[in-house]
Amino acid sequence: MRLFCGLFLFVTLTWAQQQDLSWKADIFASERENEMAEQDALTRYFGNDKRNTTFFPTWDAMKAKVGDFINVNTTRLKNHNYNEMTAWLQALRLNYPNITHLYSAGKSVEGRELWVLIVSDKPKEHELLEPELKIVGNMHGNEVVGREAVLYLAEILCTNYGKNKYLTGLVNGARFHLMPSMNPDGYEKGFAGDRISAMGRANANDVDLNRNFPTKFPQHREPSGGNDPEKENVAVMKWLQSYPFVLSTNLHGGSLVANYPYDDSVTGQDGIYTASADDKLFVELSYRYARAHTKMWKTGRRCGLSADGDNFINGITNGAGWYHLAGGMQDWQYEHTNCLEITVEMGCFKFPTDDMMPKLWEEHQFSLLSFMEMGLTGVTGLVVDRNNNTVANATISVETGKDIISTEAGEYWRLLPPGDHQVTVSARGLESDTFTVTVIPGSRAVRHDITLLACGDNETKSELYIRGRGKNLIAVLSFDEIGGQVVDELARLTCTGDFTIDKDVSLMLIPNMTNELKGRLSDFDPAAVLIISEGIVETLTFSVSENEPRLFDKAKMDESLLKALGNSIQCDRKLLESKTALRVDDLQLKKAFELGISVGCDSTDLQKKAATVGTIADMIKNELIKDSVNEFSVVPSAHPGDHFTPDQVILVTNAAVAELERKECVQELPRGPNKFYLMGSGKPPYTLITAVEKRTEAMAYEMMSTYCNPETNAEFSEILGKSTLVFMPEIPHTQLNCHDYDTISPFKLLLDEAIGAVPELDFVIILATGGMKVRYINDTIGIGKSIAEVYRSNHDLMKSSETEGCAKGFPNEKEAIREFSWNDNASRMDKSGVNHAADNLDALLVQIGCCYENMASGHLYSENQKSVKNALIERTRGVRITGGMEGMTVSIDHMHKSLPLLNGRRFVPLPNGEHLVKVRTAGGQIHAQFAVVISDKTPTAEKFIGVQSSNMVIITIASILMIISCTFMCRQRVTSVLNRRGFFNGIGSNHGFERIPLYKSDDEDEDEVFDLQKL
């Protein structure tokens, strides 16, 4: 009752407040929103610093900082049509010729100019290292507050120049490009007093300009976005590329919030927080704007004039986290220029009446200044070579954030959130260099010029070279002259960019290995060492066997090496000489895989030889990584701390699972290092669902909690009523890297464990990424293929095509569906001769995410929900035999294999049709024989084969049923908690707009050990 009364009071209050709301009313937060305001992205990134007025100045703080200034006369704070706007800009140009420059970025469809007023101390030229900043208003023609605000801002920057210190400093420190209207045609169709209509929103061709930019996911495009870029957008794209813009805001209206990239979610769904690589910086920039507004920063409901007012936390939002939008300007800009742009909704009226304008300007004036100030922060400098020539197109990269490209004059500007940052500058043909910069909030940009040396400049010839920044360390060295030349050449190729090393690899290159370098080599601690030698073309493994990657195949490697380098018969077999072995041994790299590669006896084709060695290094990395899939069976560790931050461990393992257990929805079954969770009726069929990558773990947990909430879907209840699901949502040593699979045999040992824990398991669904396709094993019960087809045909990203959804997979892996086998090469390589229980499993390996995608995993379950559900429904097609005894077997029709009954029962999957079933005793006599008819109407048949069963069997069955019985009472979706805490939020980035190939490590060929085409 108390709850009910409280709720009633709350509803009444909210209703009363709504009645009270007007366009200038304050913002109201519910208790829940206040709670969320302490858990959002702002709080995660800035903690209590979000209240620090140096980080985030308030309206009052900005007012004090700016000091007295001449503001726009109140009588002039009103709407301005195209002619009036043009007159305003021209007046400023005439009155302030020394600090203004008026130009047009192009014309609208109806021929109006897209005016831009520059305000700066040298308005007509780009001053070296002075940042170019811009503001764009009125992109939606009926959203006009931004248009007016840009005009007023231009005026205060001009009229206060030389009078107000703060504003003069801004004008001297940056070049402002102010575009009051990007859609002047639409404006003329709008009307004052318009709160939320779409009249005048689009351009003259009725195209929404903020849906009309080239988009990463063209399939997400809405009809309002048109097709080819509109005239206004073509002009703006050219404009954005003709100045080295650093920071921008795009001013809209209709709500009150600062919105940051990405606007488009990977799945095209709304409400999916889709972080860019610069998420923290964007949060900072957005809150800078919101906080200096009189009220935008407040949490809660705004624009509540109607029932559909918006609610925001701290006045900022990730674009797609609000609703997704394809073809927007800010996403395009983020991906294609150096500029960072946010989109600000200026207020609840799109087209206010004249009398509302003074208050709106008062609210926004300091936000605009506080935001633009950020354009003068971060780190900036010049990139030059050792001859002091400027280096254009150098890449400035930071650990987390997009790459910035230096200008023709070698300038760069990198805005950064507060703290220490490692900045790496690289350019083709030059050595890259890294420095650390500390960004202090409230301080102007740190100047850091950098001189890049030519390849080899900073390295004493033939000593040692480091290439790449990946985490897989591989050393390449030589003891002789020809090998040394090859290593030198590889150092040169990797420096000039003629050979690109895999991004996950760091190479240490030592052309002439000496005793003095032994310390350097062991500090590097490589996982593999390639010893390049003269001699007949071949390889030799020096390592003791445990260091050799299981996937390494010497015969294949030698064959490919010969194809690449040709045969050189006249050579000695230097690698076999004992002095070589002794020198390798002397390196004392006990943990490294040591591979000798001899490359012939002459110095011809050095480039080809070096590229071959580089390719082998990449390949060895792949084998080392893939090999680690085997590790979980060797060094078991199910400690969740292996996979998650402490915060996430608490969330995932305690909040999620404990909650589910408390609701008696799952039954935990600990088994060694692994945790299994049983869910469902306790009846066969038993299906194991396991995630083998970090990226799919969250999906498994989300699935558990969704299935615990069968009110959301009656079919879940049906699945759980007719079968048993066994979840293993995490495996020890889970794969952190996305990669493609050409085998699932390395999971055998893990699945053996599962069968040991739950002997009735006969099917497994393995959740992974690294592609958009389904692989199946059809070994025993023969359902892998049909369930694979059900899975694929219910998956939106797979069903439309026969080839896999991640573009440019390698040739043999392109099919959307393909059969795998437990008895494959990887299995045969394991010569232990152990019989695996898993050999009898049918299995599905579903690869449900491309490697190049954002690491966000929140969308995976929603994309796969239908596939999983239908696969599990399909799983219950067949006959369930009960009442038998141990030792009995069942065979059906002409099936070759007869399946043993387990606990006196067995579920036999069957296709539609009539089938003859025979159950035999342990001695082989027919115990029961009957026909069953399976159809879509009755997919699951039941048959009790009524034996005088021993009490033991009954007790066993009864106790199993009791242990596993579920109540399905969970009402709360744990995932919503996780989502709210941002657990599923992405932290990766995408580069480029169209789909790009899987990363190089997946790019292997079946027959060749390495790709000869690439050499």
Ligand SMILES: [Zn+2]
């Ligand atoms: Zn808009």
